[in-house]
Amino acid sequence: MSGFLTYCLQRFTPVLLLLAGVNAVNGQSQHFVHIPAGDYTLGKKGYINNPLRTVHTNGFDIAATELTNAEFEKFVQATGYVTDAERNKSGQVFTPGLREFRWLQDSTACWRYPNGISRGGIENKMNHPVATISYRDAIAYCEWAGVRLPTLDEWEIASRAGASTTYFWGNDMPPLSTYANIWHGRDHLQADSSDGYMYTAPVASFKPNPWGLYDIYGNVFEYCEGHLPTDKAGSRLVHARGGSWWCSKNACGFFNSVDIGSVKRGASFSNLGFRVVKK
Incomplete structure (x- = not known):
């Protein structure tokens, strides 16, 4: 034997x-998923920042999951890198009871303590997506690992898995709980763990899309490269897609293949992470 x-x-x-x-x-x-070359339908009619259009790609390889705490820790151990949240003590966190779109600045919050020390660390969450990191932190990781962030169009192509609808399964929301870690409560005043997780979930805890990408909706927003038609000249905003564990149908329902979020490049929220693409 x-x-x-x-x-x-x-x-x-x-x-x-x-x-x-x-x-x-x-x-x-x-694990990477190869997205074949071809023409793809993106956007939606009437969306200023994401108009209906056809784009071409020569093909690319995108990570099947969001980057985990374990992978980010390898980077930190190898380089001694200090994230923006650690350096500036500027992490933005959430706790149940806050009104919609309200976040708390917590000087203890960083990727090791995504929602602040008082809400626990990542010791038993190494397979969760890394969060409470900035766009600059994501770029630093990519430069070290020899990868890059997906473009806004690449992310959408991969998320749609060949579909031209709001979600990769169609235009209706009901199947979402099978595929995404989101907030199911009516508001954020009360904790919601109805899907088993109040904050992030381990990557690949939910079903993948037809092309094998996990957590393309929900869990954490994913940084992407690119600009929007409404970005002002010289804008320092960056963009992220896919929604997060905080998003609900009543607040920031960006867990779809159409909407695009914006954030300052130095901001570090506990629902922001990324997945990578091979160079």
Whole structure:
């Protein structure tokens, strides 16, 4: 049996590493999904920032999941990097009881304590998406790992999985709870853990879209590269897509393939993270 196992490891390990998408520079191991070249329908009629249109891609490889705490920790351990929230003590966090769109600035909040020290750390959440990081932090990780953020169009192409509807399954919301970690409460005055999670969930806890991408809606907003038609010249805003665990049908329902969020590039919210694309 041992000889057979040795043979299997020698024979199939290169294939397994290829499928896992191992980055040869820094040993970062993530599963990637190849998005084929072609023309894709994006946007929606009447949306100023995301008008209905057809775009072409030459194809790209995008991570199947959002970047986890475990992967971000490798970066921090290797480089000693200090995030914006740690340096500026500017993390924005949430606790049940706040009115809609209200967040608290917590000097203790950072990627290790996404909602502040008083609400616990990530010791048992290494497979959750990294959060409470800024766009600048995401770029720093990408430069180290030899990857990049998806463009706004690439993210949408991957999220739609070939569909031209608001969600990859159609235009109706009901199936959402099967695919996304979101807020199901009527408001944010009372805690909502009805899907098993009040804040983030481990990546891939919900069903993937038809192309194998997990948490494309919900869990954390995902930083993307690109500008919107309404961005002013020289704007320092950056953009994120897909909604988050905080989003509900009554507040910031951006868990779809159409809407695009905006945030300052130094902001660090506990519902903001990212997934990466191979260079």
